[in-house]
Amino acid sequence: MSLTHAPAGAVRQGSLRELNLALVLGRIAAADRPPSRADLATATGLTRATVSAVVEDLLGGRLVSESDPAPRSGAGRPARGLVLAEQGPAGLGLEVNVDYLAVCVVDLTGQVRHRTVHRADLRPVAPADALAHLVEMAGAARDDAAHQGLTLVGAALAVPGLVDDDGLVRLAPNLGWSDVPVPALLAEHPPLVEQVPGVPALTVDNEANLAALGELHSQPPGPSSFLHISGEVGIGAGIVLDGALFRGVRGWSGEIGHLPVHPEGRPCRCGGQGCLEQYAGQEAIVSAAGLARAELPADTATARLAELAEAGDADALRALHEAGTALGVAVAGVVNLLDLDTVVLGGGYAALAPWLCPPVLAEIDARVLTAAWSPVTVRPSTLGAEAAAVGAAGSVARRIIAQPAGWLARSG
Amino acid sequence: MSLTHAPAGAVRQGSLRELNLALVLGRIAAADRPPSRADLATATGLTRATVSAVVEDLLGGRLVSESDPAPRSGAGRPARGLVLAEQGPAGLGLEVNVDYLAVCVVDLTGQVRHRTVHRADLRPVAPADALAHLVEMAGAARDDAAHQGLTLVGAALAVPGLVDDDGLVRLAPNLGWSDVPVPALLAEHPPLVEQVPGVPALTVDNEANLAALGELHSQPPGPSSFLHISGEVGIGAGIVLDGALFRGVRGWSGEIGHLPVHPEGRPCRCGGQGCLEQYAGQEAIVSAAGLARAELPADTATARLAELAEAGDADALRALHEAGTALGVAVAGVVNLLDLDTVVLGGGYAALAPWLCPPVLAEIDARVLTAAWSPVTVRPSTLGAEAAAVGAAGSVARRIIAQPAGWLARSG
DNA sequence: GGCAAATAATTCAATCGCTGAACAAATACC
DNA sequence: GGTATTTGTTCAGCGATTGAATTATTTGCC
Numbered sequence: 001m002s003l004t005h006a007p008a009g010a011v012r013q014g015s016l017r018e019l020n021l022a023l024v025l026g027r028i029a030a031a032d033r034p035p036s037r038a039d040l041a042t043a044t045g046l047t048r049a050t051v052s053a054v055v056e057d058l059l060g061g062r063l064v065s066e067s068d069p070a071p072r073s074g075a076g077r078p079a080r081g082l083v084l085a086e087q088g089p090a091g092l093g094l095e096v097n098v099d100y101l102a103v104c105v106v107d108l109t110g111q112v113r114h115r116t117v118h119r120a121d122l123r124p125v126a127p128a129d130a131l132a133h134l135v136e137m138a139g140a141a142r143d144d145a146a147h148q149g150l151t152l153v154g155a156a157l158a159v160p161g162l163v164d165d166d167g168l169v170r171l172a173p174n175l176g177w178s179d180v181p182v183p184a185l186l187a188e189h190p191p192l193v194e195q196v197p198g199v200p201a202l203t204v205d206n207e208a209n210l211a212a213l214g215e216l217h218s219q220p221p222g223p224s225s226f227l228h229i230s231g232e233v234g235i236g237a238g239i240v241l242d243g244a245l246f247r248g249v250r251g252w253s254g255e256i257g258h259l260p261v262h263p264e265g266r267p268c269r270c271g272g273q274g275c276l277e278q279y280a281g282q283e284a285i286v287s288a289a290g291l292a293r294a295e296l297p298a299d300t301a302t303a304r305l306a307e308l309a310e311a312g313d314a315d316a317l318r319a320l321h322e323a324g325t326a327l328g329v330a331v332a333g334v335v336n337l338l339d340l341d342t343v344v345l346g347g348g349y350a351a352l353a354p355w356l357c358p359p360v361l362a363e364i365d366a367r368v369l370t371a372a373w374s375p376v377t378v379r380p381s382t383l384g385a386e387a388a389a390v391g392a393a394g395s396v397a398r399r400i401i402a403q404p405a406g407w408l409a410r411s412g
Numbered sequence: 413m414s415l416t417h418a419p420a421g422a423v424r425q426g427s428l429r430e431l432n433l434a435l436v437l438g439r440i441a442a443a444d445r446p447p448s449r450a451d452l453a454t455a456t457g458l459t460r461a462t463v464s465a466v467v468e469d470l471l472g473g474r475l476v477s478e479s480d481p482a483p484r485s486g487a488g489r490p491a492r493g494l495v496l497a498e499q500g501p502a503g504l505g506l507e508v509n510v511d512y513l514a515v516c517v518v519d520l521t522g523q524v525r526h527r528t529v530h531r532a533d534l535r536p537v538a539p540a541d542a543l544a545h546l547v548e549m550a551g552a553a554r555d556d557a558a559h560q561g562l563t564l565v566g567a568a569l570a571v572p573g574l575v576d577d578d579g580l581v582r583l584a585p586n587l588g589w590s591d592v593p594v595p596a597l598l599a600e601h602p603p604l605v606e607q608v609p610g611v612p613a614l615t616v617d618n619e620a621n622l623a624a625l626g627e628l629h630s631q632p633p634g635p636s637s638f639l640h641i642s643g644e645v646g647i648g649a650g651i652v653l654d655g656a657l658f659r660g661v662r663g664w665s666g667e668i669g670h671l672p673v674h675p676e677g678r679p680c681r682c683g684g685q686g687c688l689e690q691y692a693g694q695e696a697i698v699s700a701a702g703l704a705r706a707e708l709p710a711d712t713a714t715a716r717l718a719e720l721a722e723a724g725d726a727d728a729l730r731a732l733h734e735a736g737t738a739l740g741v742a743v744a745g746v747v748n749l750l751d752l753d754t755v756v757l758g759g760g761y762a763a764l765a766p767w768l769c770p771p772v773l774a775e776i777d778a779r780v781l782t783a784a785w786s787p788v789t790v791r792p793s794t795l796g797a798e799a800a801a802v803g804a805a806g807s808v809a810r811r812i813i814a815q816p817a818g819w820l821a822r823s824g
Numbered sequence: 825g826g827c828a829a830a831t832a833a834t835t836c837a838a839t840c841g842c843t844g845a846a847c848a849a850a851t852a853c854c
Numbered sequence: 855g856g857t858a859t860t861t862g863t864t865c866a867g868c869g870a871t872t873g874a875a876t877t878a879t880t881t882g883c884c
Contacts, residue, residue: 011431012457013840013871019423020842038861046424050842052862075852076860162782170785225661237749241658248751249637252782255748260779263673263741272744272779332684333671333745337649339660367672367684370574370664373582425842428870450832462871464833487881488831 017054018405020046024054025063025084025404029108030221034067034081055082061408062088063108063400084108087149089407091396092141092193094134095158095207095389098122098174098233101130102386103137105145105152106393108401110217114144117386127169127180135189142192152193153400153407154200156392157182158207160234162252167204173269174233198406199399207388208254211346211381212238213245214391217398218382226342227334228381229256229327230388231349233282239338257281259330279326282348288319302348309355320355327356328363335368335376346381353380429466430817432458436466437475437816441520442633446479446493467494473820474500475520475812496520499561501819503808504553504605506546507570507619507801510534510586510645513542514798515549517557517564518805520813522629526556529798539581539592547601554604564605565812565819566612568804569594570619572646574664579616585681586645610818611811619800620666621657623758623793624650626803628657629810630794638754639746640793641668641739642800643761645694651750669693671742691738694760700731714760721767732767739768740775747780747788758793765792 027043028035037055041048058064067081086107095102099121105114116137122130134157142152159182161172167183182204193201212228215238224243230236235257239246247253257277258270265274278284286301289308308316331343343360345353357378364376383390400407439455440447449467453460470476479493498519507514511533517526528549534542546569554564571594573584579595594616605613624640627650636655642648647669651658659665669689670682677686690696698713701720720728743755755772757765769790776788795802812819 011428011435011871013428016423016425016428016841016870023423036861047843048862049844049864053841074860075850075858077848077850077862079861223661239749241653246653246750249635249753250751250782250786253749253751255751255781258748258779258781259745260673260741261675270779270781275779329672329675330745333742334749336667336670337651337665337746337749338658339662339665339667341661367670367682367687369667369670369682370662374662423842425869428841432870448832459872460833461835461873464835465870486831487829487879489833489879491832 017057018403020044020050020054021057021404021408022402024051025058025401028058028064028082029084029401032220034083036079036081038079040082057408058082058404061404063404063407084401086111088151089153089196089397089400090145090150091393091399092138092145092152092155093158093210093389093391093393093396094138094155095210095386095392096122096130096134096175097158097160097207097388100386101134101137102389103134103141104386104389104393105141105150106390106397107150108397110219110394110397112390112393113148113150114141115386115389116141123174123176127177127182128185131182131185132189135186135192138192153196154396155193155202156210156395157202157204158210158388158392159204160207160232160236163204163206165251167202169204194410196400196406196410198403199396203395205392205395206236206238206251206254208236208347209238209245209247210389210391210395211383211387212240212344212391213395213398214383214387215344215346215381216240216243216245217391217394223342225340226344227331227338227340228344228346229331229349230347231280231282231327231345231352232347235277235281237334241338256330256334259333261326261329276326276330280323280330285319285323285352288322289313289316290319302351306351309352317355320352321359324356324359325363328360329367331360331378332363332367335364335371339370341374341376343376343378344381345378346383346387350380350384429469430815432456432462432466433469433816433820434814436463437470437813440470440476440494441496441813444632446495448491448493450491452494469820470494470816473816475816475819496813498523500563501565501608501809501812502557502562503805503811504550504557504564504567505570505622505801505803505805505808506550506567507622507798507804508534508542508546508587509570509572509619509800512798513546513549514801515546515553516798516801516805517553517562518802518809519562520809522631522806522809524802524805525560525562526553527798527801528553535586535588539589539594540597543594543597544601547598547604550604565608566808567605567614568622568807569614569616570622570800570804571616572619572644572648575616575618577663579614581616606822608812608818608822610815611808615807617804617807618648618650618663618666620648620759621650621659622801622803622807623795623799624652624756624803625657625807625810626795626799627756627758627793628652628655629803629806635754637752638756639668639743639750639752640756640758641743641761642759643692643694643739643757643764644759647689647693648759649746653750668742668746671745673738673741688738688742692735692742697731697735697764700734701725701728702731714763718763721764729767732764733771736768736771737775740772741779743772743790744775744779747776747783751782753786753788755788755790756793757790758795758799762792762796 037051041051064082065085067083090107093104101118103116162170169180171178208230215228225241228238237254237256258275260274261276262274266278268275449463453463476494477497479495502519505516513530515528574582581592583590620642627640637653640650649666649668670687672686673688674686678690680687
């Protein structure tokens with residue numbers, strides 16, 4: 001729900017420094033080893049004099065720090081390496097999901113510095129109560145972060161549903177939420193983060209979107225365009241194009257669960273027919289594997305499926321193959337449309353990837369014209385559970401890296 | 413997450429002026445009536461002094477000219493309106509299609525200043541010969557443009573196929589081309605355009621992409637995110653997101669014709685099964701309408717279909733309804749995935765839109781969860797035939813508007 | 825007709841940030 | 855120990871923006 005498309009405003013005198021601060025800081029963040037000022041000068045095209053001045057600002061604002069000189073061969077004065085500061089601004093990530101609440105803190109380097117998970121069935125809980133509990137957890141997280149020298153500069157909340165531009169949760173079907181005004185509800189609690197120019201105090205976003213952002217910023221750096229699919233009860237996708245999340249016109253992109261894979265097939269609760277969710281959603285797989293009667297809680301169904309598949313259970317294997325095939329049909333369509341070369345299976349799919357990937361790849365190979373020239377990679381997510389919370393916190397931290405001027409203006 | 417269209421490289425001292433030139437020129441291009449310098453100052457946030465200086469550069473470079481003062485009420489010195497110059501740089505658009513060659517010239521304002529179409533069946537013609545003919549047509553176009561005070565600064569070639577980054581046409585199935593090195597073949601002819609820094613002399617792109625760009629820049633301005641579908645023998649789509657064409661990782665996005673709509677359905681020449689093209693491609697519609705025996709040339713099949721449908725022919729109506737339904741299934745998937753609110757039917761579909769739109773909309777309404785909150789518009793393209801050539805020429809002209817500094821450096 | 829108000833556009837000294845070259849610092853190699 | 859080499863800093867110069875003052879041109883009012 002954040003403004004991805006800031007109006008291309010005037011380039012003022014001061015913008016020059018703002019842009020170069022972001023440029024240099026971004027290079028430091030993207031480098032695989034601590035770059036020197038001279039490295040940055042050659043990499044960015046700025047002069048060493050300018051880089052020195054910019055770096056001085058960044059050091060003064062505690063956004064970067066000098067590290068031990070990187071080992072180097074040859075003569076010359078040794079360089080001083082520059083790394084992102086491990087003390088300074090950090091992002092707060094919040095997540096409300098069907099069966100847990102999660103809070104985490106991520107620093108500029110992308111490290112998770114704090115993580116709390118509270119497992120509970122959230123469906124019977126009123127939104128206000130769930131958020132109140134989340135705020136309580138966040139307060140503890142903030143104190144912990146402060147102890148580690150971190151300042152929370154913004155929060156992002158992940159929700160398994162459709163979110164409006166202003167943070168209104170229109171519909172989170174599996175959670176039972178509809179039209180929940182999250183910002184208003186959170187405003188009743190004391191503020192969790194320090195206000196920093198250019199960083200919204202709170203953004204609310206779809207969990208699939210934030211999990212995709214987490215994947216984008218995970219180490220080691222992966223591709224800048226990919227499809228991240230979160231397979232839970234519903235199936236959501238985060239679409240990352242050229243290093244930026246594509247949210248769609250209204251912010252409701254990624255509803256891959258309702259791609260028609262059998263147009264005259266099973267009716268779906270969305271009103272359509274033959275939606276992917278009916279063939280590759282968690283309930284569909286569990287049911288096809290003959291586990292329906294077990295009434296497993298949502299968070300263990302996936303693990304149980306993986307166990308059975310590991311043990312060679314025929315029903316489970318067949319169910320996973322069918323789900324993978326349906327998923328592959330949908331993914332093949334997406335790849336044909338968007339020409340992506342990487343598909344990441346996240347959420348519940350991550351643990352099932354060994355059985356889902358082969359049929360997905362088979363469908364891609366059969367249906368994607370260009371697959372012969374440039375193969376498509378399908379792999380599980382590198383982030384574990386609560387990927388959305390980590391991605392949410394990371395998205396805040398990345399915003400500081402993308403717009404350091406706001407933070408610097410604050411701290412003087 | 414990304415900021416504005418921040419320049420990837422260093423922001424140097426001179427970049428300031430470059431960026432503001434583009435900013436001001438872009439505003440002039442986007443305005444619906446000629447803005448004054450004062451209007452531009454308030455719109456951009458720059459000071460009037462800066463705007464005056466920037467505009468002086470633009471006037472000197474013949475990119476804009478002063479128009480009659482716009483009518484205004486109230487006291488005060490009358491403003492001088494600024495409009496894009498009708499003499500100056502212009503783009504050359506080239507198109508090779510199955511049954512015609514097209515060349516056109518588009519100026520900065522988006523007006524088509526020259527247009528030549530040569531109808532012929534290009535399938536039996538060798539690529540080099542087709543391109544040679546195109547060059548001949550382009551030479552005449554350049555002379556005509558020069559007479560009108562226009563300077564061609566770049567060319568774009570539209571091809572119905574997959575194009576590599578370096579202009580190699582990997583595969584144009586309906587044209588019978590494969591691995592055609594277009595830039596090398598064109599290099600054997602004298603150059604068609606004047607070299608301008610920042611503007612490639614020749615780009616080669618998929619016709620669906622360029623037609624979508626044409627739609628993006630058509631007057632009056634439409635939405636900045638939409639799906640443009642070119643329905644010919646094959647079905648291609650151009651995806652415009654936030655005012656920019658999305659080309660995909662390899663530049664092969666938009667292969668909507670191979671989205672699976674009936675996963676176990678008719679085999680497709682792509683190797684897959686149940687691709688949209690088998691249900692909504694021109695041949696499929698013609699065949700379903702009982703016109704197969706007629707062996708109509710490709711360029712009249714669509715017109716004949718429209719005639720029959722207009723006359724109430726039951727077979728034609730049924731064929732169009734079925735094609736529209738298949739198209740709707742595919743489009744519903746795309747809308748679910750990308751959250752677009754506008755779908756433009758172009759190419760052969762434009763003439764058939766009265767019969768295709770209703771079933772497409774019906775499928776969208778049935779299958780898109782968010783359609784209830786924000787309706788999706790499906791409409792025919794505003795550009796007529798040879799939309800890709802016009803879009804190609806326009807894309808060159810647009811590049812001057814986006815990067816005026818190169819042109820200004822040239823003309824002094 | 826004359827004057828004041830209003831709006832548009834230009835002029836100009838001041839300032840900000842980048843540039844390029846010279847210089848200082850620190851190390852490896854001979 | 856001397857020299858070459860690379861890093862980082864200092865500083866005068868310069869281009870572009872800024873903001874205020876100034877000029878230009880019209881409407882509205884007396």
